[in-house]
Amino acid sequence: MLDQDLLHQRQQRRPSPGNRGLADAEQLGRRLLAEFIRELIVAGTNEALAAVRVRGLNGGRPSTITPELIRAARDMLPNPDTSIESIAKLLGVSAGTLYNHIPYLRELRTSRGFVHVQRQHLSVRFSSG
Template sequence: MVKVPGGDLAKYDLSSPLRPELKACHAFLDPGDTLVVPSLDRYGRSLQDLINMVAELRERGIGFTSLHENLDTTTPGGRLVFHVFAALAEFIRELIVIGTNEGLAAARARGRVGGRPTVATEEVIRAARDLLPDPGRSITSIAKLLGVSPGTLYNRIPDLRELRAGARPPPARSPREVAQHERDQSQRHFLYGNYSHPESPVGS
Protein backbone atom coordinates (compact mmCIF):
# COMPACT_ATOMS: atom_id res chain seq x y z
CA MET A 1 0.00 0.00 0.00
CA VAL A 2 1.24 3.49 -0.86
CA LYS A 3 0.59 6.12 1.81
CA VAL A 4 0.65 9.86 1.22
CA PRO A 5 -0.03 11.80 4.45
CA GLY A 6 -2.97 14.14 3.97
CA GLY A 7 -3.51 12.88 0.45
CA ASP A 8 -1.51 15.69 -1.19
CA LEU A 9 2.14 14.91 -1.83
CA ALA A 10 2.95 18.32 -3.33
CA LYS A 11 2.31 20.22 -0.09
CA TYR A 12 5.02 18.33 1.77
CA ASP A 13 8.35 20.07 1.23
CA LEU A 14 10.56 17.31 2.62
CA SER A 15 13.79 19.20 1.82
CA SER A 16 13.00 22.05 4.22
CA PRO A 17 15.91 22.69 6.64
CA LEU A 18 13.74 22.03 9.71
CA ARG A 19 11.72 19.27 7.97
CA PRO A 20 8.96 18.71 10.52
CA GLU A 21 6.87 17.26 7.66
CA LEU A 22 9.53 14.64 7.03
CA LYS A 23 9.38 13.41 10.61
CA ALA A 24 5.60 13.33 10.47
CA CYS A 25 5.73 11.47 7.16
CA HIS A 26 8.11 8.81 8.48
CA ALA A 27 6.02 8.36 11.63
CA PHE A 28 2.92 7.88 9.45
CA LEU A 29 4.38 4.90 7.59
CA ASP A 30 3.93 1.27 8.55
CA PRO A 31 5.85 -1.85 7.47
CA GLY A 32 4.78 -2.88 3.99
CA ASP A 33 4.04 0.71 2.91
CA THR A 34 5.89 2.57 0.15
CA LEU A 35 6.89 6.19 0.46
CA VAL A 36 6.45 8.08 -2.84
CA VAL A 37 8.22 11.40 -3.44
CA PRO A 38 8.16 13.68 -6.52
CA SER A 39 11.97 13.67 -6.89
CA LEU A 40 15.10 12.82 -4.94
CA ASP A 41 16.05 16.47 -4.37
CA ARG A 42 12.71 17.05 -2.64
CA TYR A 43 13.47 14.26 -0.19
CA GLY A 44 17.17 14.37 0.67
CA ARG A 45 19.44 17.35 1.26
CA SER A 46 22.52 15.40 0.18
CA LEU A 47 23.42 12.06 -1.29
CA GLN A 48 24.47 10.74 2.12
CA ASP A 49 21.27 12.06 3.72
CA LEU A 50 19.21 10.32 1.03
CA ILE A 51 21.04 7.02 1.45
CA ASN A 52 20.67 7.08 5.25
CA MET A 53 16.93 7.75 5.13
CA VAL A 54 16.20 5.12 2.48
CA ALA A 55 18.27 2.58 4.44
CA GLU A 56 16.26 3.41 7.55
CA LEU A 57 13.00 2.90 5.65
CA ARG A 58 14.23 -0.45 4.37
CA GLU A 59 15.10 -1.59 7.91
CA ARG A 60 11.49 -0.83 8.85
CA GLY A 61 10.20 -2.81 5.88
CA ILE A 62 9.11 0.31 3.97
CA GLY A 63 9.68 0.81 0.26
CA PHE A 64 10.73 4.03 -1.48
CA THR A 65 9.80 5.41 -4.90
CA SER A 66 10.89 8.60 -6.64
CA LEU A 67 8.60 9.53 -9.51
CA HIS A 68 10.92 11.83 -11.45
CA GLU A 69 13.85 9.38 -11.47
CA ASN A 70 11.54 6.37 -11.87
CA LEU A 71 13.31 4.76 -8.92
CA ASP A 72 11.67 2.02 -6.90
CA THR A 73 13.53 0.25 -4.10
CA THR A 74 10.89 -2.45 -3.95
CA THR A 75 12.40 -3.86 -7.17
CA PRO A 76 15.83 -5.48 -7.61
CA GLY A 77 16.86 -2.79 -10.10
CA GLY A 78 15.92 0.01 -7.72
CA ARG A 79 17.85 -1.57 -4.86
CA LEU A 80 20.88 -1.95 -7.14
CA VAL A 81 20.81 1.76 -7.95
CA PHE A 82 20.82 2.63 -4.26
CA HIS A 83 23.73 0.29 -3.62
CA VAL A 84 25.62 2.19 -6.33
CA PHE A 85 24.64 5.48 -4.67
CA ALA A 86 25.96 4.25 -1.31
CA ALA A 87 29.25 3.10 -2.85
CA LEU A 88 29.61 6.46 -4.62
CA ALA A 89 29.00 8.38 -1.39
CA GLU A 90 31.63 6.31 0.43
CA PHE A 91 34.08 6.89 -2.44
CA ILE A 92 33.52 10.67 -2.27
CA ARG A 93 34.06 10.70 1.51
CA GLU A 94 37.34 8.83 1.14
CA LEU A 95 38.52 11.24 -1.56
CA ILE A 96 37.76 14.18 0.72
CA VAL A 97 39.67 12.62 3.62
CA ILE A 98 42.66 11.80 1.41
CA GLY A 99 42.72 15.30 -0.08
CA THR A 100 42.49 16.91 3.35
CA ASN A 101 45.33 14.80 4.76
CA GLU A 102 47.54 15.51 1.75
CA GLY A 103 46.87 19.24 2.06
CA LEU A 104 47.76 19.23 5.76
CA ALA A 105 50.94 17.26 5.10
CA ALA A 106 51.98 19.70 2.37
CA ALA A 107 51.30 22.67 4.65
CA ARG A 108 53.38 21.14 7.45
CA ALA A 109 56.21 20.52 4.99
CA ARG A 110 56.14 24.25 4.20
CA GLY A 111 56.37 25.05 7.89
CA ARG A 112 52.73 25.99 8.31
CA VAL A 113 50.43 24.55 10.94
CA GLY A 114 46.71 24.83 11.38
CA GLY A 115 44.86 27.00 13.88
CA ARG A 116 45.25 30.63 14.81
CA PRO A 117 48.72 32.15 14.65
CA THR A 118 50.25 32.30 18.11
CA VAL A 119 50.58 35.69 19.79
CA ALA A 120 53.23 34.50 22.23
CA THR A 121 56.25 34.73 19.93
CA GLU A 122 59.78 34.04 21.12
CA GLU A 123 60.34 37.79 21.47
CA VAL A 124 57.26 38.12 23.70
CA ILE A 125 58.40 35.22 25.88
CA ARG A 126 61.88 36.69 26.25
CA ALA A 127 60.42 40.06 27.24
CA ALA A 128 58.15 38.34 29.78
CA ARG A 129 61.10 36.50 31.31
CA ASP A 130 62.93 39.81 31.67
CA LEU A 131 59.94 41.45 33.39
CA LEU A 132 58.91 38.62 35.72
CA PRO A 133 61.63 39.19 38.35
CA ASP A 134 60.47 42.81 38.74
CA PRO A 135 58.60 42.98 42.11
CA GLY A 136 56.74 46.08 40.95
CA ARG A 137 54.90 44.20 38.23
CA SER A 138 52.24 41.54 38.64
CA ILE A 139 51.87 38.64 36.23
CA THR A 140 48.56 40.10 35.06
CA SER A 141 50.10 43.48 34.32
CA ILE A 142 53.01 41.86 32.45
CA ALA A 143 50.60 39.77 30.36
CA LYS A 144 48.49 42.85 29.56
CA LEU A 145 51.57 44.84 28.59
CA LEU A 146 52.69 42.12 26.18
CA GLY A 147 49.21 41.48 24.74
CA VAL A 148 48.81 37.92 25.98
CA SER A 149 46.82 36.22 28.73
CA PRO A 150 48.30 35.24 32.11
CA GLY A 151 47.53 31.63 31.25
CA THR A 152 49.74 31.91 28.17
CA LEU A 153 52.67 32.98 30.34
CA TYR A 154 52.10 30.07 32.72
CA ASN A 155 51.91 27.64 29.78
CA ARG A 156 54.89 28.98 27.82
CA ILE A 157 57.26 29.67 30.73
CA PRO A 158 57.69 26.47 32.79
CA ASP A 159 59.95 28.16 35.35
CA LEU A 160 57.66 31.16 35.84
CA ARG A 161 57.24 30.55 39.57
CA GLU A 162 60.98 30.37 40.04
CA LEU A 163 61.41 33.65 38.19
CA ARG A 164 58.75 35.25 40.38
CA ALA A 165 60.44 33.88 43.48
CA GLY A 166 63.39 36.10 42.64
CA ALA A 167 61.15 39.17 42.68
CA ARG A 168 61.81 40.07 46.31
CA PRO A 169 60.40 43.36 47.64
CA PRO A 170 62.97 45.95 48.76
CA PRO A 171 64.00 45.61 52.42
CA ALA A 172 62.05 47.66 54.93
CA ARG A 173 63.68 50.85 56.24
CA SER A 174 64.80 51.09 59.81
CA PRO A 175 63.11 53.69 62.06
CA ARG A 176 66.26 55.83 61.87
CA GLU A 177 66.18 55.75 58.05
CA VAL A 178 62.49 56.66 58.00
CA ALA A 179 63.09 59.61 60.36
CA GLN A 180 66.03 60.81 58.27
CA HIS A 181 63.93 60.60 55.12
CA GLU A 182 61.15 62.66 56.69
CA ARG A 183 63.66 65.31 57.83
CA ASP A 184 65.09 65.51 54.34
CA GLN A 185 61.61 65.93 52.89
CA SER A 186 60.74 68.70 55.38
CA GLN A 187 63.97 70.56 54.71
CA ARG A 188 63.44 70.34 50.98
CA HIS A 189 59.91 71.67 51.33
CA PHE A 190 61.13 74.57 53.58
CA LEU A 191 63.82 75.56 51.10
CA TYR A 192 62.00 75.08 47.82
CA GLY A 193 58.31 75.17 48.66
CA ASN A 194 56.19 73.14 46.22
CA TYR A 195 58.88 73.06 43.55
CA SER A 196 60.03 69.57 42.83
CA HIS A 197 63.45 70.58 41.42
CA PRO A 198 66.18 71.93 43.74
CA GLU A 199 67.52 73.87 40.75
CA SER A 200 64.46 76.17 40.94
CA PRO A 201 64.30 77.56 44.53
CA VAL A 202 61.69 80.15 45.49
CA GLY A 203 62.77 83.67 44.72
CA SER A 204 65.62 82.68 42.41
Protein backbone atom coordinates in the same frame (compact mmCIF):
# COMPACT_ATOMS: atom_id res chain seq x y z
CA MET B 1 -9.40 11.73 -7.86
CA LEU B 2 -6.11 13.52 -7.40
CA ASP B 3 -5.84 12.44 -3.75
CA GLN B 4 -6.29 8.82 -4.76
CA ASP B 5 -3.47 9.13 -7.30
CA LEU B 6 -1.10 10.58 -4.68
CA LEU B 7 -2.03 7.85 -2.23
CA HIS B 8 -1.45 5.21 -4.89
CA GLN B 9 2.00 6.68 -5.72
CA ARG B 10 3.03 6.74 -2.05
CA GLN B 11 1.96 3.16 -1.59
CA GLN B 12 4.03 2.10 -4.57
CA ARG B 13 7.14 3.81 -3.19
CA ARG B 14 6.69 2.38 0.29
CA PRO B 15 8.78 -0.79 0.72
CA SER B 16 6.65 -3.84 1.08
CA PRO B 17 7.79 -7.19 2.47
CA GLY B 18 8.47 -8.31 -1.10
CA ASN B 19 10.81 -5.46 -2.07
CA ARG B 20 12.29 -4.79 1.36
CA GLY B 21 15.62 -6.39 0.44
CA LEU B 22 15.95 -4.05 -2.53
CA ALA B 23 15.38 -1.00 -0.32
CA ASP B 24 17.98 -2.25 2.18
CA ALA B 25 20.52 -2.80 -0.60
CA GLU B 26 19.88 0.69 -1.95
CA GLN B 27 20.34 2.20 1.51
CA LEU B 28 23.56 0.24 2.00
CA GLY B 29 24.83 1.45 -1.35
CA ARG B 30 24.13 5.06 -0.43
CA ARG B 31 25.97 4.65 2.87
CA LEU B 32 28.98 3.05 1.18
CA LEU B 33 29.10 5.80 -1.43
CA ALA B 34 28.90 8.51 1.24
CA GLU B 35 31.67 6.85 3.25
CA PHE B 36 33.86 6.55 0.13
CA ILE B 37 33.36 10.22 -0.73
CA ARG B 38 34.18 11.22 2.84
CA GLU B 39 37.41 9.19 2.73
CA LEU B 40 38.38 10.94 -0.52
CA ILE B 41 37.79 14.34 1.05
CA VAL B 42 39.83 13.46 4.17
CA ALA B 43 42.69 12.07 2.05
CA GLY B 44 42.75 15.20 -0.09
CA THR B 45 42.73 17.46 2.95
CA ASN B 46 45.58 15.54 4.59
CA GLU B 47 47.64 15.67 1.38
CA ALA B 48 47.13 19.42 1.12
CA LEU B 49 48.14 19.96 4.75
CA ALA B 50 51.26 17.82 4.27
CA ALA B 51 52.21 19.85 1.18
CA VAL B 52 51.83 23.08 3.15
CA ARG B 53 54.02 21.74 5.97
CA VAL B 54 56.72 20.78 3.44
CA ARG B 55 56.82 24.42 2.34
CA GLY B 56 57.46 25.39 5.96
CA LEU B 57 54.06 26.87 6.64
CA ASN B 58 51.78 25.97 9.48
CA GLY B 59 48.03 26.27 9.61
CA GLY B 60 46.20 28.18 12.26
CA ARG B 61 46.34 31.61 13.71
CA PRO B 62 49.77 33.27 13.87
CA SER B 63 51.34 33.42 17.30
CA THR B 64 51.33 36.79 19.02
CA ILE B 65 54.32 36.05 21.22
CA THR B 66 57.96 36.25 20.21
CA PRO B 67 61.08 34.88 21.92
CA GLU B 68 61.85 38.44 23.08
CA LEU B 69 58.46 38.72 24.77
CA ILE B 70 58.99 35.36 26.49
CA ARG B 71 62.39 36.53 27.74
CA ALA B 72 60.87 39.78 29.01
CA ALA B 73 58.09 37.87 30.79
CA ARG B 74 60.65 35.52 32.39
CA ASP B 75 62.64 38.50 33.60
CA MET B 76 59.54 39.93 35.31
CA LEU B 77 58.35 36.65 36.85
CA PRO B 78 60.64 36.49 39.92
CA ASN B 79 59.12 39.73 41.24
CA PRO B 80 56.24 38.59 43.51
CA ASP B 81 54.61 42.04 43.28
CA THR B 82 53.74 41.65 39.61
CA SER B 83 50.85 39.44 38.61
CA ILE B 84 50.68 37.29 35.50
CA GLU B 85 47.81 39.44 34.25
CA SER B 86 49.80 42.66 34.64
CA ILE B 87 52.82 41.15 32.88
CA ALA B 88 50.58 39.96 30.05
CA LYS B 89 48.90 43.35 29.75
CA LEU B 90 52.26 45.12 29.71
CA LEU B 91 53.51 42.82 26.94
CA GLY B 92 50.27 43.03 24.94
CA VAL B 93 49.34 39.35 25.17
CA SER B 94 46.82 37.38 27.21
CA ALA B 95 47.67 35.57 30.43
CA GLY B 96 46.70 32.32 28.72
CA THR B 97 49.35 32.95 26.07
CA LEU B 98 51.99 33.25 28.77
CA TYR B 99 50.80 30.04 30.43
CA ASN B 100 50.92 28.26 27.06
CA HIS B 101 54.43 29.40 26.15
CA ILE B 102 56.14 29.25 29.55
CA PRO B 103 55.52 25.68 30.73
CA TYR B 104 56.72 26.14 34.30
CA LEU B 105 54.79 29.36 34.91
CA ARG B 106 52.30 27.83 37.37
CA GLU B 107 55.09 26.37 39.49
CA LEU B 108 56.87 29.73 39.49
CA ARG B 109 53.85 31.55 40.81
CA THR B 110 52.79 28.96 43.37
CA SER B 111 56.21 28.46 44.96
CA ARG B 112 56.91 30.44 48.11
CA GLY B 113 60.67 30.31 47.92
CA PHE B 114 63.21 32.15 45.82
CA VAL B 115 62.98 31.28 42.16
CA HIS B 116 65.93 31.28 39.82
CA VAL B 117 65.11 31.00 36.15
CA GLN B 118 67.91 30.01 33.85
CA ARG B 119 67.72 31.92 30.59
CA GLN B 120 69.51 29.31 28.51
CA HIS B 121 67.19 26.45 29.45
CA LEU B 122 63.59 26.02 30.44
CA SER B 123 64.58 24.58 33.79
CA VAL B 124 63.70 26.11 37.12
CA ARG B 125 65.53 25.81 40.43
CA PHE B 126 63.64 26.34 43.68
CA SER B 127 65.38 27.18 46.92
CA SER B 128 63.73 28.11 50.18
CA GLY B 129 65.20 30.88 52.11
